[in-house]
Amino acid sequence: MSLIDHTHRPDALSWVASANAADTDFPIQNLPYGLFRRAGSNESARVGIAIGEQILDLKLAAAAGKWSSAVQVLLQPLADGDLNTFMAQPSAQRRLLRHAIFEALLEGSKQQAALSACLLPQAAAQMAVPCRIGDYTDFYTGIYHATTVGKLFRPDNPLLPNYKWVPIGYHGRSSSIGVSGGTVRRPLGQLMPPGAEAPVRAACKRLDHELELGLFVAGGNALGEPIAMEDADEHMFGVTLLNDWSARDMQGWEYQPLGPFLAKNFATTISPWIVSMDALEPFRTAFAHPESDPQPLPYIDSAKNRAEGGYQIELEVWLQTEAMRAKGESATRLMRSNFKHAYWTLAQMLTHHASNGCNLQPGDLLGTGTQSGPEANEGGSMLELSNGGKQVLTLPNGETRSFLLDGDAVGLRAYAVHEGARRIGFGECVATIVPAPSL
Numbered sequence: 001m002s003l004i005d006h007t008h009r010p011d012a013l014s015w016v017a018s019a020n021a022a023d024t025d026f027p028i029q030n031l032p033y034g035l036f037r038r039a040g041s042n043e044s045a046r047v048g049i050a051i052g053e054q055i056l057d058l059k060l061a062a063a064a065g066k067w068s069s070a071v072q073v074l075l076q077p078l079a080d081g082d083l084n085t086f087m088a089q090p091s092a093q094r095r096l097l098r099h100a101i102f103e104a105l106l107e108g109s110k111q112q113a114a115l116s117a118c119l120l121p122q123a124a125a126q127m128a129v130p131c132r133i134g135d136y137t138d139f140y141t142g143i144y145h146a147t148t149v150g151k152l153f154r155p156d157n158p159l160l161p162n163y164k165w166v167p168i169g170y171h172g173r174s175s176s177i178g179v180s181g182g183t184v185r186r187p188l189g190q191l192m193p194p195g196a197e198a199p200v201r202a203a204c205k206r207l208d209h210e211l212e213l214g215l216f217v218a219g220g221n222a223l224g225e226p227i228a229m230e231d232a233d234e235h236m237f238g239v240t241l242l243n244d245w246s247a248r249d250m251q252g253w254e255y256q257p258l259g260p261f262l263a264k265n266f267a268t269t270i271s272p273w274i275v276s277m278d279a280l281e282p283f284r285t286a287f288a289h290p291e292s293d294p295q296p297l298p299y300i301d302s303a304k305n306r307a308e309g310g311y312q313i314e315l316e317v318w319l320q321t322e323a324m325r326a327k328g329e330s331a332t333r334l335m336r337s338n339f340k341h342a343y344w345t346l347a348q349m350l351t352h353h354a355s356n357g358c359n360l361q362p363g364d365l366l367g368t369g370t371q372s373g374p375e376a377n378e379g380g381s382m383l384e385l386s387n388g389g390k391q392v393l394t395l396p397n398g399e400t401r402s403f404l405l406d407g408d409a410v411g412l413r414a415y416a417v418h419e420g421a422r423r424i425g426f427g428e429c430v431a432t433i434v435p436a437p438s439l
Contacts, residue, residue, distance in 0.1 A: 005192060007031075007098060010422040013107040016119065018052030025415065025425025026050040028105055032273035032426075033083060033238070036125040038239040045128055047078035047086075047366045048120070050273055050427070051105055055125055056343040060118035061104075065111055069275075071100045083131040083274075087218050087237045087362040091277075093238075094116045094218070098278050127272035129179050130240075131216065136177060136268070137353060137368035138244055138260075139169040143343035145370040145380055152388040164294050167344040167352045172244075172367070179272050180241075180429045186406060187266040189250035199253060203436035206248035206403045207390060209410045210370040211317050211380035213339060214242035216274055216348050216363060221361040229302040232347035235360065238282065239346075241271035241312075241412045241429035242367050248383055248403065251416075271412070271429035282308035282421035284308035287345050299355055300348045309345035313416045314338055315371050317380065320405025321399055331411055332396050336382060337373035339414075 006012075007029060013020050014028040026032065028051065036055060037045045048055035059079040067075065074097045077085035086094070104111040139144055143163075150158025162168065178184075186207055190199040218237035221227050227235055244264065251263035287310035289295055302309075315338060320331035342353075348370070354360050370380040379385040385393055386402040393401050404410065409432040415425040 002277065007102045007278070007283050008421060010420060011334050012422075014051060014105045015107050015109060015112045016051045016054055016105060018054065019105070021052065024052050025427055026052055027422050027424060028102060029422040030275060030279050030424040031101055032275045032279065033130060034274070035081060035083060035128045035130045036272075037128075038120065039126040042197060045081040047081060047083050047130075048125070048417070049101060050122065053122055054119040055122055056101070056105070056115065057118045057120055061115055064114045065085055066114065067100060071097060076255055084363045085215065087131065088172060088220070090219070091234050094276070095278055098276065119359060127179050127181065129177060129270065130272060130274050132245045133174040133177055133363055133365050134361050136172040136174040136365045136367070137169050138172045138264070138352065138369065139167055139344070139349050140369040141167060141342045141344040141349065142368070142370045142372050142380065144341060144374055144378070145372040145384065148372065148379060148384045152383070164289070164343070165297070167300070167349050169349070169353070170259040171259045172268065174365070176265055177268045177270060177365070178431070180269060180427070180431065183433050184245055184267040184269065184431045185434050187247050187250065187262065188436055188439065189247060189262050190253055191249045193255045201439065204247035204250055207433065208246045208248050208382045209317065210244040210246055210402055211315055211335075211337070211372075211412055212242040212244055212370060213238045213313065213315075213368045213414070214270055215349065215366040215368070216240065217350065217360045217366070220360040220362055220364065221354050224357040226357055227306060227351050227354040229300060229347060229351050232351050233277065235350055236275040236277050236346060237362070238276040239426070240274050240428050241414055243269040243410065243412055243429055244367055244370070245269070246381070267431075268367075269429055269431040271427045273427045275424065275426055279424055280311055280416060283416040283418050285310040285312050285340055285402070289326045289343070296348065300351050305345055305347055307320055309347055310340050310342070311346070311416070312338060312340050312418055313414055315380070316413045318411040318413065319395070320409045320411070321395065321397075321405070323399060324397060325407075325409070329397060331409070333379050334393070335373075335380065337371055337378045339368070339371055341373055342368060342371060365374065406433050
């Protein structure tokens with residue numbers, strides 16, 4: 001916990017009043033990064049930092065604020081909308097900028113007068129995918145999700161033999177990653193109807209969400225040069241919310257014998273803000289596999305990972321149907337879980353990914369896999385909550401769901417809470433389902 005410093009003080013307040021609200025996702029202890037432009041404008045995108053209900057425009061702040069020469073150099077790519085270049089900086093440099101922004105936004109700062117004009121209400125911003133995502137890999141670290149889904153298809157052997165030995169993942173499609181606030185078109189694909197002799201091409205009927213976190217890579221590694229566990233933290237930039245949309249009926253048919261393809265690559269939604277690993281320092285927690293399980297091989301094990309490799313992050317899924325929206329009714333929460341239940345840590349995911357010499361690059365995105373809890377009502381997907389579609393969920397307004405319908409808006413939320421630390425959040429990750437295209 002040596003990286004906890006003055007920027008984590010729970011009593012620190014900002015001169016931006018909305019950042020001091022008890023329920024804000026973005027107090028001064030957070031300072032996440034996002035890419036935006038003013039809504040309706042043609043201005044170039046620039047990186048901003050969320051503070052309360054506002055965004056600190058780093059293009060304007062770089063020009064208006066008084067910064068050291070070292071900080072000014074770090075601000076320049078952010079002012080140009082190039083988060084990837086900043087991601088590639090060593091962690092000490094990234095931390096230097098965090099300290100400078102924290103002190104500039106701190107209550108009583110001499111920078112207040114200059115930076116007040118550099119704020120934009122979040123409601124007036126058009127957010128974008130925060131960086132260039134060269135590659136996207138989705139892992140399968142949620143053991144409760146893996147076990148529940150496995151039971152649906154293999155009741156006697158839900159977890160395959162390799163699950164407790166190796167962080168399992170597959171390569172996704174970065175081009176179909178979109179930012180919160182957009183739509184997801186129901187995909188068309190091959191479906192095999194029960195009892196049929198041949199598949200048909202039709203719109204997906206078992207559309208699902210998956211509650212995940214996404215880890216953005218920082219510095220990365222050269223091709224052929226693995227990343228050691230003791231160096232993993234240096235290569236982790238920050239975390240976002242991630243919804244890995246899934247077409248379950250398409251998945252069941254094409255998932256033989258290779259991994260996910262069209263059932264997964266049609267859409268992934270992420271939240272617009274990246275919460276830095278520095279901001280998450282107070283929420284680390286001990287990590288261990290049960291004593292009765294295989295212990296990690298040495299290349300994905302370390303004393304630090306066992307002492308504090310996990311993170312305590314509360315996770316939620318919310319649903320607002322089209323009928324609820326028409327009546328002005330708020331979304332209803334479907335479930336809650338916690339990332340502390342993940343079977344593999346962020347550091348293990350990253351280290352394993354690069355262990356064969358695969359070259360990770362700044363801005364690469366690693367999904368965690370669906371993060372479900374141990375109880376039946378803590379499933380991170382409709383597949384789990386409806387027991388494979390066999391159980392119908394009744395919503396507070398009387399509507400029912402087993403999978404998602406057109407017009408449904410699914411929202412993911414997350415926040416980190418720990419005694420002695422200021423609560424920080426991730427913002428919302430929301431998308432609305434629209435009908436499939438015509439055949």
